[in-house]
Amino acid sequence: MKSLAELQAIKDKMKDKVVIREGASSTRVVVGMATCGIAAGARPVLSAFVEAVNEGGLAQSVTVSQTGCVGLCQYEPIVEVYEAGKDKVTYVKMTADKAKEVVEKHLKGGKVVTEYTVANCE
Amino acid sequence: MKELSLNILDITENSVKAGATLTEISIIESGDTLTLTIKDDGCGMSDEVLKTVENPFYTTRTTRKVGLGIPLLKMAAEQTGGEVKIISSAAPDNHGTTVTAQFYKNHLDFTPLGDIKETVITLIQGHPDTDFLFIHQTDAGEVKLDTRELRVILEGVPLDTYEVIVWIKEYLNEQYQLLVNI
Numbered sequence: 001m002k003s004l005a006e007l008q009a010i011k012d013k014m015k016d017k018v019v020i021r022e023g024a025s026s027t028r029v030v031v032g033m034a035t036c037g038i039a040a041g042a043r044p045v046l047s048a049f050v051e052a053v054n055e056g057g058l059a060q061s062v063t064v065s066q067t068g069c070v071g072l073c074q075y076e077p078i079v080e081v082y083e084a085g086k087d088k089v090t091y092v093k094m095t096a097d098k099a100k101e102v103v104e105k106h107l108k109g110g111k112v113v114t115e116y117t118v119a120n121c122e
Numbered sequence: 123m124k125e126l127s128l129n130i131l132d133i134t135e136n137s138v139k140a141g142a143t144l145t146e147i148s149i150i151e152s153g154d155t156l157t158l159t160i161k162d163d164g165c166g167m168s169d170e171v172l173k174t175v176e177n178p179f180y181t182t183r184t185t186r187k188v189g190l191g192i193p194l195l196k197m198a199a200e201q202t203g204g205e206v207k208i209i210s211s212a213a214p215d216n217h218g219t220t221v222t223a224q225f226y227k228n229h230l231d232f233t234p235l236g237d238i239k240e241t242v243i244t245l246i247q248g249h250p251d252t253d254f255l256f257i258h259q260t261d262a263g264e265v266k267l268d269t270r271e272l273r274v275i276l277e278g279v280p281l282d283t284y285e286v287i288v289w290i291k292e293y294l295n296e297q298y299q300l301l302v303n304i
Contacts, residue, residue: 002293007275010286014279033248035190038132039123043237043244050247054284066248068139 025063027107028082029053034069040076041095048096049079052103062107075121081106090118125236126158126225129195133160133221134245134254136191140164142218144253144270149238151260154228155204156235161220166212175208195223202229239294242267243287250282265297 031037031046049064070078075092079099082088089112091102098116105113114120123129130147137145142162150157167175178193196206204224211217225232242256246269253273258265267290269281276286 002289002296004275007272007286007289010283010289011276011279014283014285015277033131033135033244035132035194038128039194043128043131043240046244046247047240050284050287059284064247066244 025061026084027062029062029064029107030067030080030082031064032068032070032076032078032080033066036069036073037076037078040073040093042077044096045077045079045094045099048099049103052100053107056103056108058103058107072118075118078118091116092118092121123194123198123233126156126198126233127236127238127241129191129198129233130158130160130238131241131244132191133195134241137162137164137219138245138249138252140166140219142252144255146255146257147242148257149235149259151227151258153261154226156225156227158223158225159220161218163218166218167210168212171212172208172210176206192221195221198233199223199225201231202226239291239298242294243291246290247282247287250280260301263301265294265301267294267297 029049031042031049033042033046046064046066053059053062053064067080070076070080070090072078072092077094079091079094079102080088081091081102089106091098091113094102094116098113102113102116105111123132134145134147137160140162142164145160145162145164148157148159148161150159175192176196178190192206192208199206203226206221206223208219208221210219238258242254245254253269254267255270256265256267272281272286272290279286281287
C-alpha cells in the first residue's frame with residue numbers, strides 16, 4: 001500500500017536537490033498538448049519522454065514540458081527540442097516508441113533522428 | 123478522441139489556461155450513467171463567449187481556449203443520448219467555469235473512459251503549480267487524489283518531481299486495484 005510516509009521520504013530526499021535542478025537544464029523537450037495533439041496521441045508521447053529522460057539519468061540536463069497548438073495540426077503529435085546554441089529540432093507524427101528512440105539517439109547520443117523530423121515529412 | 127479520458131485532459135487544460143488555482147474533476151458512475159464534472163475557479167467566460175464555445179468554427183487568437191474541445195466532448199456525450207452543460211461567470215463575479223457532461227454507458231456509441239490515471243498524471247506533470255482534486259466514484263467505491271494534501275507533505279518539493287510523479291502513478295494504480303477487488 002502506497003503510504004503518505006513514503007511521500008514524506010521522497011520529500012526528505014529531494015529537498016536538497018531542488019535548488020540544484022532549477023535553471024540547470026540546458027535542453028528543453030516541448031510536447032504539443034492542445035486538442036489536436038491530444039487527439040493524435042500526445043499523451044503517451046509525453047509520458048514516454050518523462051520516463052525515458054528520468055530513467056535514463058538525464059533529469060539534470062533535460063526538462064520535459066507541455067505547450068499548446070504549434071500550428072501544424074496535421075503533423076501531431078509534435079515535439080520540439082531546444083538545445084542551447086543549436087537550431088530547434090521539430091519531430092512530427094511521434095509515438096511513444098519514437099520518443100524513446102529520440103531520447104536515446106538525440107538527447108543521449110547527440111545525433112538528431114532526421115527521419116522523424118518535420119523536414120523529412122513532406 | 124479515442125478515450126473519454128483524453129477529452130477530460132483537453133477540457134481541463136482550458137481550466138488551467140483560465141488561470142484556475144484549483145480544478146475539480148469528478149467522474150460519477152452510477153448504473154448506466156457516467157457524469158463528468160470539471161469545475162474550476164479560473165477567470166470564467168462572458169455570456170457572449172459562452173454562447174460560442176459549442177461552435178467549432180468559432181475560434182480566434184485571443185480566445186484560444188475556444189476550439190474543438192467542447193464540440194468534441196458534446197459530440198461524445200450526445201451520441202450516447204447524454205448532454206453537456208456549461209455554467210460560467212466572468213468578471214466581476216469570477217466564479218469560474220463548470221462543465222458537466224452526462225453519458226449513457228450502455229449506448230453503442232459510448233466512448234470508453236480509457237486511461238484516466240495517465241490523464242491525471244499528465245495534468246499534474248504539466249501544471250505542478252496549480253491544484254487538482256480528482257474524484258472517481260463507481261458502484262464499487264471511490265478513488266480520490268487531492269494535490270493540496272500532497273503539497274502539504276512535500277513542503278516545497280515540486281509536484282512534477284519525477285519521484286513524486288512515480289509515487290502518484292503507483293498510488294492511483296493501487297487505489298484502482300482496490301476498487302476492482304471489492
